[in-house]
Amino acid sequence: MTAQLRAAFDNAAKENRAALVAYLTFGDPDPKTSIDIVEAVAQAGADVIELGVPFSDPSADGPSIQRAMERALIAGASLPGAIAAVAELRRRGVKTPIVLFGYYNPMFVMGPATFAERAARAGIDAVLTVDLPIDELDELAGPLATYGVSVIPLVAPTSTPDRIARLAGLHAPFVYYISLTGVTGSRAAAPVDPARLAQIRTASGSPVAVGFGIRTPDDARRFSAVTDGVVVGTALVDRVAAGDAAGAPARVAELVRALAAAMTRS
Amino acid sequence: MSTADEIAKLIEPTRGRFGEFGGQYVAETLMPAIAQLETAWRVARDDASYWAEVDDLLKNYVGRPSLLYHARRLSAEVGADVYLKREDLNHTGAHKINNCIGQAVLARRMGKRRLIAETGAGQHGVATATVAALFGLPCEIYMGAEDVVRQSLNVERMKLLGATVHPVESGTRTLKDAMNEALRDWVTNVSDTFYLIGSVAGPHPYPWMVRDLQSVIGREARRQILDIAGRLPDALVACVGGGSNAAGLFAPFVDEASVRFVGVEAAGEGVESGRHAATLGAGRIGVLHGSKSYVLTHEDDERMGQIAHAHSISAGLDYPGVGPEHAAWKVSGRAVYVARTDDQALAALELLARTEGILCALETAHAVAALDEVASIVGKSGVIIVGLSGRGDKDMVTVAQRRGALP
Numbered sequence: 265m266t267a268q269l270r271a272a273f274d275n276a277a278k279e280n281r282a283a284l285v286a287y288l289t290f291g292d293p294d295p296k297t298s299i300d301i302v303e304a305v306a307q308a309g310a311d312v313i314e315l316g317v318p319f320s321d322p323s324a325d326g327p328s329i330q331r332a333m334e335r336a337l338i339a340g341a342s343l344p345g346a347i348a349a350v351a352e353l354r355r356r357g358v359k360t361p362i363v364l365f366g367y368y369n370p371m372f373v374m375g376p377a378t379f380a381e382r383a384a385r386a387g388i389d390a391v392l393t394v395d396l397p398i399d400e401l402d403e404l405a406g407p408l409a410t411y412g413v414s415v416i417p418l419v420a421p422t423s424t425p426d427r428i429a430r431l432a433g434l435h436a437p438f439v440y441y442i443s444l445t446g447v448t449g450s451r452a453a454a455p456v457d458p459a460r461l462a463q464i465r466t467a468s469g470s471p472v473a474v475g476f477g478i479r480t481p482d483d484a485r486r487f488s489a490v491t492d493g494v495v496v497g498t499a500l501v502d503r504v505a506a507g508d509a510a511g512a513p514a515r516v517a518e519l520v521r522a523l524a525a526a527m528t529r530s
Numbered sequence: 531m532s533t534a535d536e537i538a539k540l541i542e543p544t545r546g547r548f549g550e551f552g553g554q555y556v557a558e559t560l561m562p563a564i565a566q567l568e569t570a571w572r573v574a575r576d577d578a579s580y581w582a583e584v585d586d587l588l589k590n591y592v593g594r595p596s597l598l599y600h601a602r603r604l605s606a607e608v609g610a611d612v613y614l615k616r617e618d619l620n621h622t623g624a625h626k627i628n629n630c631i632g633q634a635v636l637a638r639r640m641g642k643r644r645l646i647a648e649t650g651a652g653q654h655g656v657a658t659a660t661v662a663a664l665f666g667l668p669c670e671i672y673m674g675a676e677d678v679v680r681q682s683l684n685v686e687r688m689k690l691l692g693a694t695v696h697p698v699e700s701g702t703r704t705l706k707d708a709m710n711e712a713l714r715d716w717v718t719n720v721s722d723t724f725y726l727i728g729s730v731a732g733p734h735p736y737p738w739m740v741r742d743l744q745s746v747i748g749r750e751a752r753r754q755i756l757d758i759a760g761r762l763p764d765a766l767v768a769c770v771g772g773g774s775n776a777a778g779l780f781a782p783f784v785d786e787a788s789v790r791f792v793g794v795e796a797a798g799e800g801v802e803s804g805r806h807a808a809t810l811g812a813g814r815i816g817v818l819h820g821s822k823s824y825v826l827t828h829e830d831d832e833r834m835g836q837i838a839h840a841h842s843i844s845a846g847l848d849y850p851g852v853g854p855e856h857a858a859w860k861v862s863g864r865a866v867y868v869a870r871t872d873d874q875a876l877a878a879l880e881l882l883a884r885t886e887g888i889l890c891a892l893e894t895a896h897a898v899a900a901l902d903e904v905a906s907i908v909g910k911s912g913v914i915i916v917g918l919s920g921r922g923d924k925d926m927v928t929v930a931q932r933r934g935a936l937p
């Protein structure tokens with residue numbers, strides 16, 4: 265389902281702005297509320313939803329998302345639950361492309377083929393697996409491709425040109441560029457070199473979304489000027505936790521509206 | 531034969547894997563660092579000057595070779611000829627230092643200025659802090675908050691050695707969470723930091739490199755048993771947490787079909803109780819901390835793929851993963867894996883103390899606890915080498931509490 269994701273980026277480009285990719289952890293603060301949050305975020309103008317599957321050992325995430333995942337697991341969230349949540353969002357008429365984000369073990373235990381089939385049926389467009397670098401990606405990307413679900417690869421500041429060149433074969437709907445070495449939410453985003461982004465775009469043949477440390481509409485505006493997409497995660501997750509569950513959808517949607525408004529390039 | 535020649539005979543993983551196990555399941559940010567480490571390791575592994583430096587430190591600082599001791603009273607008790615490979619006599623009191631020396635020498639060659647490590651029982655943390663002091667490198671240790679309490683003496687040792695100890699409050703607050711936190715540190719500080727992993731776990735090349743560095747146990751034992759008993763052993767027995775002391779003892783004997791390998795995992799309160807760390811015995815294939823191997827993981831819908839809590843009286847075996855080469859040995863049948871409970875380990879610790887005057891670590895005691903079963907297979911005239919991975923001082927509080935001598 266590369267087409268819908270590509271369309272989201274193309275649309276944004278036509279409107280002279282970067283696409284807004286909003287990350288949320290499924291199940292935080294509880295499964296039901298988190299579905300409402302995603303629906304509200306879609307209505308508030310996110311172009312792409314990145315839905316995190318909670319994992320007991322999120323070794324690439326910082327404190328905010330770690331705690332969100334812990335809350336979600338305590339509230340009973342799971343990989344099958346996250347897939348069912350996407351199906352529910354589609355039933356509610358949410359058309360926004362959804363990328364399932366997660367660690368590999370739950371997908372592996374479900375079985376890559378079963379996972380791919382269920383993800384496709386639920387209406388998941390793509391999967392981003394933090395601990396499957398391109399070298400190990402085939403074992404999941406293969407089954408996903410069979411069911412028309414794409415994969416989103418990560419590129420880091422440390423990625424070498426030869427590694428980036430290997431992404432071309434994936435025909436990914438977009439590439440996620442991590443703007444800094446570190447875990448999610450650890451530091452303020454460092455400015456990215458437009459030449460670096462151009463290199464990734466050319467080598468991979470995909471639009472590039474930049475994430476890690478982008479929190480405010482001001483940050484979003486700065487990044488929108490140079491990238492195809494802007495990923496905001498920790499700031500939204502912090503909003504979820506900043507009050508009661510009932511108010512969470514409105515709290516998060518408010519920030520998403522402000523971020524979306526900041527995307528248009530001057 | 532030179533060390534480099536002996537090491538060259540050990541099996542190399544194929545494309546980072548032992549059979550289907552191993553690999554590099556890590557965040558993209560770390561991939562270049564791991565590739566750099568693999569290249570550095572390949573060069574060092576073939577380099578006589580690297581091994582000269584390592585061997586010199588093992589001899590003059592660690593106190594190697596460690597003794598292979600014929601435990602006659604224990605032999606009579608279990609019904610076979612038992613030899614103890616005395617890693618407990620190493621400087622810092624366990625086999626962990628063998629690996630730390632090798633990785634620290636490599637870190638220095640690579641120009642890395644800062645060491646980080648995870649630790650469970652604290653033995654690896656102490657060994658890392660020790661080599662950091664020896665090499666004059668800053669050192670930070672991640673340790674689960676629960677283990678910080680269980681192994682408070684080792685925390686003090688690390689601090690005395692100049693290391694900073696970070697208690698890890700996330701997850702189960704044990705070894706696996708310490709490893710998550712160390713990975714987060716590495717991702718953040720990857721350019722100047724060397725992550726000194728303490729077992730044959732983690733992404734390739736760690737399982738390979740750590741096994742090679744620990745193979746000094748088996749390489750010495752092989753020479754020693756031929757010297758003392760005039761023949762190869764019938765069985766090798768070692769405890770398995772991540773699996774480094776076992777892999778180090780077993781690997782140099784891989785081609786000797788007559789030598790059985792027995793790995794002993796922690797059955798905790800009993801495998802059927804669900805509170806255990808018998809990853810190979812009761813787990814399934816999964817992906818944790820960078821490699822595909824056996825893991826303790828849930829399979830039901832509600833918790834599918836979440837890592838399960840491990841439990842053992844010994845913090846060093848309290849880990850829901852295991853090295854990929856052990857997974858390959860299990861699947862191929864080259865090694866068998868059994869499990870012993872907390873109570874059986876405690877009884878074995880007491881048995882070894884009374885029969886031989888040796889107080890071993892609780893981890894090690896699991897291996898001792900399997901001796902009667904192994905003896906019944908190899909018979910009275912059979913020769914068994916046990917990896918005596920560490921000494922028991924660190925466990926005296928736990929043992930005293932279990933015996934009712936301390937509250």
Ligand SMILES: Cc1ncc(COP(=O)(O)O)c(C=O)c1O
Pocket residue numbers: 624625650651652653654728729730769770771772773774775776845846847891893894919920921
């Ligand atoms: C004395 C001792 N033996 C064994 C272990 C388990 O580690 P491994 O299985 O890697 O040898 C530990 C770990 O801390 C230990 O301290």
